[in-house]
Structures are given as structure tokens and as C-alpha cells.
Amino acid sequence: MSLLTFDNQVAIVTGAGGGLGRCHAVELARRGARVVVNDLGSTVHGAGASISPAQDVVDEITAAGGTAIANGDSVATEEGGAAIVSAAMEAFGQVDILVNNAGILRDAAFKNMTAEQVEAVISVHLLGAFNVTRAVWPIMREQNYGRIVQTTSGTGLFGNFGQANYGAAKMGLVGMMHVLAIEGARNGIAINAIAPIARTRMTEDIMGEAGKTMDPELVTPVVIYLSHRDCDRTAHIYSVGAGKVSRVFIGVTEGVENTSLTAESVAAAIELIDETKSFMVRGGPQTG
Template sequence: MPSLAFDNQVAIVTGAGGGLGRCHALELARRGARVVVNDLGSAVDGSGASISAAQAVVDEITAAGGTAIANGDSVATEDGGAAIVAAAMDAFGQVDILINNAGILRDAAFKNMTAEQFDAVIAVHLAGTFNVTRAVWPVMREQNYGRIVQTSSGTGLFGNFGQANYGAAKMGLVGMMHVLAIEGARSGININAIAPIARTRMTEGIMGEAGKALDPELVTPVVVYLSHRSCDRTAHIYSVGGGKVSRVFIGQTKGIEDADLSAESVAEAIDRIDDSSSYTIRGGP
């Protein structure tokens, strides 16, 4: 198979100052893309800001002969999202790829979770993805082309203790993906999602010893493929980590039909309703 190249294409990668985003930015640049390396430069909980992390990745790219610019705007505001896209347009005149990767953690058991902890995570992961995607949407529609990758999570898809805020945001990204796949189809815009399992600054305190085999570099190949012009998938979710890649999908069981449905008939038929031996996959071709 020929190499997947990105010559003459422009990519925005949010949260690219380290971890997964850094790996995505470096590999896209190595393959010829011009990259906007966005990172607020904050701590894992979202506090603080510095352009140094983004600039360090840009320095890596340029030292290897690639082209990139650093951007320190926050995805968590409408103005920040617009500024990220404007930086790409001012520097390169187009945006072909958007990798929505920026994120923070504010973990707490639900009984201890505050509204501030919930809102802060939603603001970066879910609203942040909306802000940047909304700003780039008219650009992609005008050029009749675009590739967008959402960074979801197993926490959103399957659940994880102490991350109700994170899980809500990450599953929200899946819902956004399904809608945008429908709306973007006529404009050549494909949007997919990954649920990565990787050792990063955000996850190293959670993973412990298990994280040693989960290099973030092993997630990037899926992101690169989903970002490429040859990728015809849209509204697909891929779990990826440690070299394993699998599709996660939403399925609907055969269920039952009962014109006289009652609580009692549901209780009696619940095993047949839940039976997943026969199902229909929903979302994506």
C-alpha cells in the first residue's frame, strides 16, 4: 500500500503540547502536513497557561524539516476556538484536518463532585470541541472537504469510577460526531472518533504499572488514517491502545413488538428485549 501522505494539507491539533496530541502533530508533520500546534499550556486540571509546550513541539517539527506554528488560545471559549482557526487561516490559508484532542481532568466520586468540577471538564472537552469545530466548519464546507477526529474515551462509552464529568463530556462527543457526520456528508466532511488507551500526563496517575505498555505513539496511526483523504469512514468509533484497534459501535437489539405494551409485559419479555444475539448497527456506513 502506498504511504499515506499529507502534502499541501493543513492540520489543527488541539492539546498538542504533550501526550497524544504531540504524537499526532509530529506524525502529521512528518508526513507533509503543515500543523497548528494548539496548547493552552495548563496543568492537568486546567489551571495556568503557557505557550512553551506548544512551541516546544513546533521546534521539534521544524528541526525535522516540517512546518508548524504554535497557538496558545483556549478551546474553552468561543473566541478561543475562533482564534485557533484564524491562526491557521492567516498562516496557511486553509484547514483540511481538525484533531479535537484538548482535555483536562477533575476527577471525584459523584457524591463529592462539585458543579465547578463538572462544568470545567464539560467546558474543555465538549464545549471546547464545539468551539473549534464550529469555527472550522464553514471553512471545510466552503472547500467541500474536511477530516475531523474526536477524542472520546472508554469512560464515556463504558464508564469509570470517579469520572462522571469526563464520561458525560466524552459520550457527548460521540453524539456530536453522529450529527456532524450526517450534516457534513454533502460537503465531503468525514468525522470519526477514537477512544484511546495511552500513558500520558493525564492518565499516568490512573494507569500505574499497566500504562508502561501503552505508548501514545501506538494511538497515532489510527488518527493519521482517519485524517487522510483516502479514509471513507464516517461516524465510526475506534478503541485503540497498545497496538490493538477495534471498532466500538451502537447496536439495537431485535427487541419485541407489542401493541398492548404494559409494564408487566416488558418485565415478562425483558430477556428477549435485552438479547444481543441479533442486532442492527446504528451510525456510520
């Protein structure tokens, strides 16, 4: 297969001052894209702000012969999302690719979780993706082309202790993806999601020895493919980590039909309702 390149294309990568976002931005630039490296420059818990992390990545890209600009606006506000896209348009005149990667953590057991911890995480992960995507959407519709990659998580898809806020935000990104895949199809806009498993500053304290094999560079190839014009997928979710790539999907079991349904008949048929040997997934029936 020929090399997947991005000549004459422009990409925005949010949260690209380090970790996964940095890897995505650097590789997109290496393959010819002009990149807006967005990062607020805050801590993993969302404190503070600095343009330095984004600028460091831009310096790395330009030193290798690529083209990039740094942006320090916050995805968490409507104004910030619009400013990120405006920076891309002012510098490059177009936006072809958006990678929604920015995120923070506010972990706590649910019994201890505060409203502030929920609001902060949803503001960056879910509203952040909404704000930037909403700003770029009319541009992609007008040019009848776009590629968007959401960054969901196994926590949202499968659950993880102490991350109810994070899981809710990450699963919200999946719902957003499904809707935008439908709305964007007529304008050549494809949107997919990755659920990455990687060693970054957000995960290094909890991954332990397992993190040694979880290089963020092993996630980026899937983002590159999903960002490319040749990608014909939309509304797909891929679990990616340590060199393994798998599709995650939402399926509906064959279930039961009973026009006289009662709580008791549900209880009697619950094993059959739950049976996953056959199910429906977007695009047609599957067997498991």
C-alpha cells in the first residue's frame, strides 16, 4: 500500500503539548500536514496555563522540516474553541482534520466526587470536543470534506473505579460521534473514535510495569489512518494499545418478542434476552 500522506491538508490536534496529542501532531506533520498544535499548558488536573508545551512541539515539528503553529486557547469554552479554529484559518486558510484529544482528570470514588470534579472533566473532554467541532463544522460542510477523530476511553466503554465523571464524558463523545456521522455523511465528513491505552502523564502513575509496553507512538498509526482521505469508515470505535487494534461496537441482541410483556415474563426470559450469540450492529447482523 502506498504511503498515507497529507500534503496540502491542515490538521488541528487539541491537547497536543505532550503524550498522545504530541505523537499525533508530529506524525501528521511528518506526513505533510500543516498542524495547529493546541494545548492550554495546564497540569494533568487542569491547573495553570502556558504556551510552552505547544510551542515545544511546534519547534520539534519545524526542526524536522514540517509546518506548524502553536495555540494556547482552552477547548472548554465556546470562545476558545472558535479561537482555535480561527487560528488555523488565519494561518492556513482551511481545516481538513480535527483530532479531539484534550483532557484532564479529576478522579475520585463516586461517594466522594464533587460537582466541580464532574463539571471540570465534562467541560474539557465533552464540551471541549463539542466547542472545537462546532467551530470547524461549517468549514468542513462548505468544502464537502472532513475527518474527525474522537478520543474516547475504556473507562467510558467498560467502566473503571473512581472515574464516573471521566467515563460519562468519554461515553458522551461516542454518542456525539454517532450523530455527527449521520449528519456529516452528505458532506463527506467522517468521524470515528479511538479508545487508547498508552503511557502518558495522565496514566503513568496507575499503569505500573504494564505501562512499559504502552508507548503512545503505538496509538498514533490508527489516528493517522482515520484522519486520511482513504479511510472509508465512519462511526467506528477502535481500542488501541501496545500494538494491538480491535474494533469496539454497540450490539443489540436478538432478544424476545412478547406483546403481553410483564415483569415476570421478562424475568423468565432474561437469559435469552441477554444471549449474545447473535446480535445486530450498525450495518447489519453479526454472530458472536
